[in-house]
Amino acid sequence: MTVLETKDLRKTYGAGETEVHALAGVNMSVQKGEFVAVVGTSGSGKSTLLHMLGGLDRPTSGSVSVDGRELGSMADEELTIFRRRKIGFVFQNYNLVPVLSVYENILLPIQLDGREPDGEYIGQIIDTLGLEGKLKNLPNNLSGGQQQRVAIARALAAKPAIILADEPTGNLDSRTSQDVMGLLKVTSARFGQTIVMITHNEEIAQMANRIIRIEDGLIVERR
Amino acid sequence: MVKVSNGRCVRRLGLRSMGAARTRNIIAVLAIALTAVLFTSLFTIAASINYSFQQQNFRQAGGDFHGTIKELTWEQVEQFRTDPLIKEDFARMFVGMPTDPPFNKSHVEVSYMEPDAAPHYFCAPEEGTLPREGTNEAATDTHVLALLGVEPKVGAEFTLSFYIDENTKDRQLVTRTYTLSGWWSYDSAVVANHVLLPRSEAEELCALGSGDPYSMTGVWTLDLMFKNSLSIRDDVNAVLANHGLQGEDPSAENYHRIGVNWGYSGVQLSNSFDTGTLLAIAVVLLLIIFTGYLIIYNVFQISVSNDIRFYGLLKTIGTTPRQLKRIIRQQALLLSLIGIPIGLVLGFFIGNKLTPVVMSQLSYKNVFVSFNPWIFIGAALFALVTVLISCAKPARVAARVSPVEAVRYAEGAAGGKRGERTAKKGASLPAMAWANLGRSRGKTAVTVISLTLAVVLLTVTYTFSLGFDMNKYLQNKADVDFIAGSASYFQTSGMFGSEDDAVSEQIISDIDARSGITESGRIYGQTSSMQQFITEDWLRHSWEGWSTPEVLDMMVDNAEKVGNLLADRVTVYGMEDFPLSLLNVLEGDLEPLKDPSKNAIAAVYFTDDYNSTEWGTNYAKLGDTVTIRYVDETEYFWRDTGEVIDDPGILDSYSGSREWGTRSKVYEDKQYTVCALVNIPNSISYRFWGADQFIMGAEQFVQDSGTSSVMTYVFNTTDESEDAMEEFLSEYTDSVQPMYDYESRKIYEAEFEGFRGMFMTMGGALSLIIGLVGVLNFINAVLTGILTRRRELAVLQSIGMTGGQLKKMLIFEGLYYTLLSLAAALVLALCAGPLMGHALGSVFWFFTYRFTVLPIIVTLPVFLLLGAAVPLLVYRSVARHTIVERLRETDA
Known part of the structure; x- marks a missing residue:
């Protein structure tokens, strides 16, 4: 089943001489349960691609559909609500809310949606990510790796159709990186979670099921 | 320590980093300006009161010159004049005084004055000129003209009879007719009225004198102005000493009489501000410093914690803590350079408007608004000191930052000591907003306090004016519409002791001739x-x-x-x-x-x-x-023998040890x-x-x-004729019987309302400005709170917070600030109100404490609006950037 699909996705910044084609017609699709890595050098357009996939930015032309819904057709408010239900984010610098505890951070997307969290499921996530002892802590008291685990838990909590991870190990040392990647892989497997991760690190990318390489706004290689 | 010339580099850093903080600068300039406004208006009012007090003293003293050398001949005048200590000098020759009616109740002096002296004696003609030499012209004031029954019109003729050698046995009445060359308005604060003659005419008259050595006729006085008024007595004595004279020991040979204008002396100055007034001024000064501190401190504290990475970076590359402090201080001084002048100008205008309000409650006849440069110097200094105090701690924080930690520094890290949150139920919008307030408790506290201060001040002002109890104020006044009596009876230190102060039957019949009097009666004194x-x-x-x-x-x-x-x-x-x-x-x-x-x-x-x-x-x-x-006659007697002293005159020069007394005869x-x-x-x-x-x-x-000396004539009128009677008495005591005055129920009520109005105006103005400071502080807190969290807010949106939810959270934050302030004000009003009421009641006897929270209730909607509107407006400017743009913002 296709969870994510783009058609001739283009994004252009600026105009005239300063025109930059960040994305120059990207066509890709991701199946349910896949763990895909998008690899590219800095400036290749991979971050732009991720923002388009997550509905954080709107394409100049082309379309993105997630879980069968076309993002471009949704108004801002609708898109936000769709995003919190269907898309989870993991950022390079974790982006946890500093005034909320670990537990509150994890529940935040569900509560923003006004839903009751599924206690058992949340328990499993916490268990899987090894966060039991840290639930009351504030993010600033955690190490980078721990913070990223919380971010992953937060992304998982809403049972999204897809998790988009933007350089999730970019701020971590290599051992912790391996650790976090392992967790991503495990969660993908255990919860059947679709994950699209972008990275510039080939070694990290190797841990995904599939690698998409992007250069100058175009997909150059699929594997 | 090696002195390195790095000043320029540090200055450049300060300037450049300042340019990066435009919003901070605007708010800081406004805050500094408001602080300076408060100082300037306070100083303007105080200086104006003091100046008016001094002017009143000068009028009572007769002039505004510093000192006087008395009893001179013209030759002596010319000798003293050359003294280098003297900055300006004016000579005046006394001729005589009219003392017969209609001048029996006025002090009028006929003299020649050098033209430059006239303004110093408050004798500058409003119309016409001083008398010209070689004419029969004379100049005088409207009071003398009124007593003579002459219209104040240049060219009018008037005849004046006055005594020369007035203070001797051989006084001589002379009568002269003059042409009015100029006149000036009578100022009731001036004790002596003058008739000015040309010098030739004055000398001619003095030549008629008896030559009695004690006579004042023909005697010159030399009035002096020195460089300043700090040591007038010493200065006058120094001038005397230059001529081998002294003015201190009357028994010594070379004694010469001098005068020192008491209007200038420090004693008078300190009298004008009693301890209570000084205390009140000190309290207000502290309040202003505190208010200013609250906001300026907050602005700098916030800006330093926002720029902490920048300071960390500077430190990493070798900027010393002292240099960092200097950078911040420099920014503060530069902002003051813009803010303080604005505040000085605004404050002076506000002070000017408020001065008459205050002065109307003090019994000064003349209100002068002082334009003393010290007002501005003082206000600027106080504002500057406030700024420096306020940015001292933020500067220390910046200086102490560790370069490594600065990179990781985030707002709220300071509150990380607890490191845990115990909420079990997860996060709700109100709870998140509350937690956000707790990130920087100092900022929140300062903001809340500054808003609270304004509300409390408003409540105090309102409570105060509400508590002014007209009934209490009037309860020791007689229940009568009008009281007429001599002007001196109504003065603050009321006098009634001689028949001169009595209300004549003529006045009573003039009053009785008016219609509408229902009851009346005399009180004999x-x-x-x-x-x-x-x-x-x-x-x-x-x-x-x-x-x-x-x-x-x-x-x-x-x-x-x-x-x-x-x-x-x-x-x-x-x-x-x-x-x-x-x-x-x-x-x-x-x-x-x-x-x-x-x-x-x-x-x-x-x-x-x-x-x-x-x-x-x-x-x-x-x-x-x-x-x-009832004693008709008394006699003097020696206490030891009981023997009557037949000629009491001998007691004037008696220096023996026998005691004497008086007894009824x-x-x-x-x-x-x-x-x-x-x-x-x-x-x-x-x-x-x-x-x-x-x-x-x-x-x-x-x-x-x-005896039948009427001290006061008291009467009631019908309600309809009360206004007419008021008008009549006002006019009558002004022009027909200026030595008499009256009081009325209306005057008491106006007095009371005026007093209340003064407190309302002053308190209202103070609350308003401090309220502005509070609101500014609030805007700054919300603004920086949102701007520094731009990225975090974007994250919240990216993980699914809708714009509406975000706005709601921000509005909650805003409302928490304002509602906390109101709650604090309410608690203060509840706890401190009765205490303060009691204290006020014991100071102002006409004050009745009435508990009120009306000002707090009235401020509620304003604060609700503010709390909601400010975050929304600020957010709107943030929301112009897309989530991606905001997410991309680097941390530096």
Whole structure:
């Protein structure tokens, strides 16, 4: 089943001489349960691609559909609500809310949606990510790796159709990186979670099921 | 330490980093300007009061020159003039004085004045000129012209009779007719009125003098201005010393009389500000410093914590803590350079507007707004000091930052000590907003305090003016529409002692001729010598507050005695029926007073400010017999022998050791029965502290004392004619009988409203400005709170917070600030209100504390609006950038 699909996705910044084609017609699709890595050098357009996939930015032309819904057709408010239900984010610098505890951070997307969290499921996530002892802590008291685990838990909590991870190990040392990647892989497997991760690190990318390489706004290689 | 010339580099850093913080700069400039506004308006008001006080003193002293060398000949004048110490000098030659009616109640001096001196004597002609040499011209003021019955018109002729050698036995009346060359308005604060003559005319008149060495006619005085007024006495003495004279020891040979203008002296200056006023000024100063501190500190604290990475970076590359402090201080000074001048100008205007409001409550006749440069210097200094105090701590924080930690520094890290949150239920929008407030508790506290301060101040102002109780204020005033009496009776230290102060029958009939008077009556005052006889105990009791035990013993020994009773002074009123009806009868009945054959008298007991009777203020009880001695003649006698001194003149120069005294020689003792104990309202009593007081019926008083000096004429009018009567009296006492004055219910009410109005205006203005400071602080807190969290807010949106939810959270934050302030104000009002009310009640006797939270309730909607609108507006500017743009923002 296709969870994510783009058609001739283009994004252009600026105009005239300063025109930059960040994305120059990207066509890709991701199946349910896949763990895909998008690899590219800095400036290749991979971050732009991720923002388009997550509905954080709107394409100049082309379309993105997630879980069968076309993002471009949704108004801002609708898109936000769709995003919190269907898309989870993991950022390079974790982006946890500093005034909320670990537990509150994890529940935040569900509560923003006004839903009751599924206690058992949340328990499993916490268990899987090894966060039991840290639930009351504030993010600033955690190490980078721990913070990223919380971010992953937060992304998982809403049972999204897809998790988009933007350089999730970019701020971590290599051992912790391996650790976090392992967790991503495990969660993908255990919860059947679709994950699209972008990275510039080939070694990290190797841990995904599939690698998409992007250069100058175009997909150059699929594997 | 090696001195390195890095000032320029540091300065450049300061300037550049300042350019990056535009919003901070605007808010800081506004905050500094508001602080300077507060200081400047306070100083303007204080300086204006002081200046007006000084001007009033100059008018009473006769002029505004620093010092005077008196009793000179023209040759001496010319000698002193050359003295280098003197900056300016003006010579004046005294000619004479008119003292016969109509001038018997005025002090008028005829003299020649050098033209430059006239303004210093407040004699600058408003119309026309000073008299020209070689003419029969003269210049004078409207008061002298009014007494002469001459219209103030240049060219008018007037004839003046006055005495030369006025202070000697051989005084000589001269009469001259002059042409009016110029006139100026009479200023009631000026004691002496002048008639100015040309020098030739003055010298001609002086030549007629007897040449008596003590005569003032033909005598010159030289008025001096020095570089400053700091040491006038020394300066005058120095001038004298240059000519081998001195002005301190009258018994020495080379003594010469000098004058020092007391209007300038420090004693007068300090008198104008009593301790209470000084304390009030100090409190307001501290309040302003605190208010200014609250916001300026907050602005810098916030800006430093926002820029902490920048400071960390600077430190990493080798900027010393001292240099960091200097960068911040420099920014503060630069912002002050813009903010303070703005504040000075605005503050001066506000002060100018408020001064007359304050002055109207002080009994000054002339209001001057001072434009003293010290106002601006002082206000600027105070504002600068406030700025420096305020940015000291933020500068320390920046200086102390560790380069490594600075990179990781995030707002709220300071609160990370607890590191845990115990909420079980997860996050809700209100809870998140609350937690956000807790990130930087200092900022939140300062913001809340500054908003609270404004609300509390407003509440105090309102409570204060609400508590001003008209009934209490009027309760010690007699329940009468009008009181007419001599002007001196109504002065603050009211006087009534001679027939000159009495209301003439002419005035009474002028008043009675008006329509609408319903009730009226005379109160006779005591102008002859009377004594009463009291016990030794009572004598000691009534004098002990004023005298040492030794003096008391002496008074007891020396008092004239009848049996075992001692003579003492007494104060007696005679009242017609209407004023009698205004008394508050404590015991007994006033009826017997109306029948002179009954020899009845009422004893007066005083009340305190709160209108309760002080029973220790008289000794007479109902039914007691009081003896009053009417003394017609007294004699002097030697205490040792009792021998009468036939010629009391010898006592003037007596320097022996024999003691002498006075005693009644021709007198009549009369006994009265106390028929009532009464309170007398302040407004119709003798307005000074005196002896025990008694009241007789008018007939009895006139018959027994043989005097009939009317102290006050009191009367009621119909409501319709009250305004007309007010207008008549105002006009009448201004022009026809300027020595007389009146008080009316309207005046009391206006006085009261004026007083209340002053507090309302001052308190309102202060609350408004401090409120502005609070709101500015709030805007700054919200603004920086949102701007620094731009990225975090974007994250929240990316993980699914809708715009609406985000706005809601921000609005909650805003509302928490404002509602917390109101709650704090409410708590303060509840706890401190009654306490403050009690304190105010004991200072202002006409204050009744009434609990009120109305100002807080009124501010509620304003604060709700503010709390919601400010975050929304700020967010709108943030939301212009897309989530991706905001997410991309680097941390640096």
